[in-house]
Amino acid sequence: MTDPALALTDVTFAWPGQSGFSLSCPAFYMAKGESVLLLGASGSGKSTLLSLICGIATATAGQINVGGTDLGTLGAGARDRFRAEHIGVIFQQFNLLPYARVIDNILLPLRFAPKRKSRTTHPVAEADRLCTSLGLPEGVLKAQAGRLSVGQQQRVAVARALIGAPPLIVADEPTSALDAATQDSFLRLLFEQTGQAGSSLLMVSHDERLGRRFDRVLQLEDLVTTQRTAA
Amino acid sequence: MILRLATQSLLARALTVSMTVLAIALSVALYLGVEKLRTSARASFADTIAGTDLIVGARSGSVQLLLYSVFRIGNATNNVTWESYRDIAARPEVDWIVPISLGDSHRQFRVMGTTPAFFEHYKYRGGRSLDIGDGHGLDDLYDAVIGADVAATLDYTVGDPIVVSHGLASFTSHDDQPFRVAGIIAKTGTPIDRTVIVSLEAIEAIHVDWQGGAKSGQTTPVEVIRDMDLEPAAITAALVGVQSRLQIFGLQRWINQYPEEPLLAILPGVALQELWQIVGVAETALIGVSAMVVVTALVGMMAMIFASLNERRREMAIWRAMGARPSTILALLVIEAMLMAAVGAALGLGLLYIGLIVGQPWVDAAFGIWLPIEPPTLRDLWVLGIVIGAAALASLLPAIRAYRLSLADGMMVRI
Structure with a gap:
């Protein structure tokens, strides 16, 4: 249990080919089970940072360690597989394949993560349990994802991120599409379930009111420096 | 699961997809129909005189x-x-x-x-x-x-x-x-x-x-x-x-x-063959034209997939975030194209038989060409297979573009 949930060391990154934008992050550390909120306005490099952590983009230099694995040592295919196995991702909105049923959306990451799948003994029952715990109506599993309300869709996205209990949950402004009342209950349920799964939670937002539930709140600008040079 | 999701994705775009499938079905029916007419015409021609040595x-x-x-x-x-x-x-x-x-x-x-x-x-x-x-x-x-x-x-x-x-x-x-x-x-x-x-x-x-x-x-x-x-x-x-x-x-x-x-x-058979070689030039032209119609339908499908790519970038980002490789996205698009072609081909075959049932007496009466209603020949099945294969090939172009897009977009697409 010595491995951190997430550790970035001397990471620098520049979008390949694209002129102008570069990012560096000297040090960032998250312990297992910890919840961290990164506050930052859009354009502060949060998308790039999340892409790096999820292994979609690769650092130009430095180390990104997720749950004890250095992403830099993995090839592109292995990083995709690693992401499926270890990270649950929640977006701002439009999280789901609208044409697919809720159950198919929730089970989708398991399709690419055999270990995570084998950890989940009864995937459908687990999906059902998550949905119930997240306050989704009964029978929602068979509904078409695109027909649900935005709030319900976000909760389905949480269920999808949590299925198979991946060690790290990455959430990119998951509440910004919700109204204040729903935001609160959404966060409460998110924390409840993340805690139960024992996952670490890294959330990025521009809304500092969300901070009180987190173990730590960091300003993104303290963590990373971005540079934009005119093309 | 991917096959099911591909099917659901197609169903969600029922209107454009059905138009594409219809175009493929009509072109396949036309091709098979011309082929049928051609072989039947040749057979009728060769059957003009029999039993005479x-x-x-x-x-x-x-x-x-x-x-x-x-x-x-x-x-x-x-x-x-x-x-x-x-x-x-x-x-x-x-x-x-x-x-x-x-x-x-x-x-x-x-x-x-x-x-x-x-x-x-x-x-x-x-x-x-x-x-x-x-x-x-x-x-x-x-x-x-x-x-x-x-x-x-x-x-x-x-x-x-x-x-x-x-x-x-x-x-x-x-x-x-x-x-x-x-x-x-x-x-x-x-x-x-x-x-x-x-x-x-x-x-x-x-x-x-x-x-x-x-x-x-x-x-x-x-x-x-x-x-x-x-x-x-x-x-x-x-x-x-x-x-x-x-x-x-x-x-x-x-x-x-x-x-x-x-x-x-x-020998009547030999002379008929000789004569058909003269008359038969038209059949080559006919089959060529109907093959071009099939190609046109497939190009239409390719255009339709290209057009849908932009609105599906979000979807691809979701796939990527869930751990799908860019090659999975490529496969998804190719599978969708093959599904469309397969349904189109099957529908085309159905249209052919409907056409045969309706048109058989009329063609016989008007042109003296007997169109036998038989199960599809091996050659017909080959044609259907080739259409599906060609659809897969045609979809490669937009699929490769989707592959590139999903590499560049990763899981962050802003809409």
Whole structure:
């Protein structure tokens, strides 16, 4: 249990080919089970940072360690597989394949993560349990994802991120599409379930009111420096 | 699961997808239909004459002999004398021989003089005999048996009088010796449909008063003609059947080397093949055009996939975030294209059979082409397979673009 949930060391990154934008992050550390909120306005490099952590983009230099694995040592295919196995991702909105049923959306990451799948003994029952715990109506599993309300869709996205209990949950402004009342209950349920799964939670937002539930709140600008040079 | 999600994704875009599928289905139906028509036309063509081993005529080209003796197109350059006919008929190899005499016409239809044996030996479409559905055969000297098209075009029924014209497109008629419609042959899809058949003696009879191609002044009364010896001096051609198929070539050689008169004996099957090679150029053009229609439908599908890519970037980002590789996204698009093509192909096959069921009697009646309704041939299935494979290939282009987009977008797409 010595491995951190997430550790970035001397990471620098520049979008390949694209002129102008570069990012560096000297040090960032998250312990297992910890919840961290990164506050930052859009354009502060949060998308790039999340892409790096999820292994979609690769650092130009430095180390990104997720749950004890250095992403830099993995090839592109292995990083995709690693992401499926270890990270649950929640977006701002439009999280789901609208044409697919809720159950198919929730089970989708398991399709690419055999270990995570084998950890989940009864995937459908687990999906059902998550949905119930997240306050989704009964029978929602068979509904078409695109027909649900935005709030319900976000909760389905949480269920999808949590299925198979991946060690790290990455959430990119998951509440910004919700109204204040729903935001609160959404966060409460998110924390409840993340805690139960024992996952670490890294959330990025521009809304500092969300901070009180987190173990730590960091300003993104303290963590990373971005540079934009005119093309 | 990916297959199911691909299906659901297609269903969610039902309108554009169904249009694309419809285009593929129509093009496949067209291609298969043309193919069917082509093979059936070829078969019908080859079935024009069956059971006849040799066609004998004056020496000319084999296609020419076939054209005037079977298809009633063009004219014989020369006749075959009755003596030569008798010599051939006397050969031991000959099982049966039927003389044919052409040259006169009735309205736009050719008149053919022959013997009642013609009805016995002329076979078409795999050994079928002529069927005089209405009336009877050539019993009387002035009996005429007419083809189905003749009856339909001129609105003739059994018992109607027929006056034969001398030569083709001629102003002189044999109105002194009218014929009577004795029988009407059921539709065959062969040139028989457009032929007026009379006896060989009748051809002699109506030319009794003719000398050197012009009518002489006198008119011999019909009663006198009936008592005359009406053996012809010459015929146009003869159909021959041999005792054993092994003797065909021997007899053919003998006829071709007949010393008294330059003659030509041809094998109808070979001459039909030769003729089809001339006619068949059109079939290649036809099949080429319908293949292009299939290609067009597939290009349409490619355009449709390209157009959908932009609105599906979000979807691809979700796939990527869930751990899908860019190659999975490529596979997803190719699978979708193959699904569309497969449904289109199946639908096209269905359309073909509906078309066949509806169109079969009409095509047979109008063109004499029999379209058999059979399970799809191996060749048809190959065509369907190729269409699906081609769809996969066509979708590669947009799929590769999607692959690139998803590499560049990662899981962060802003909409």
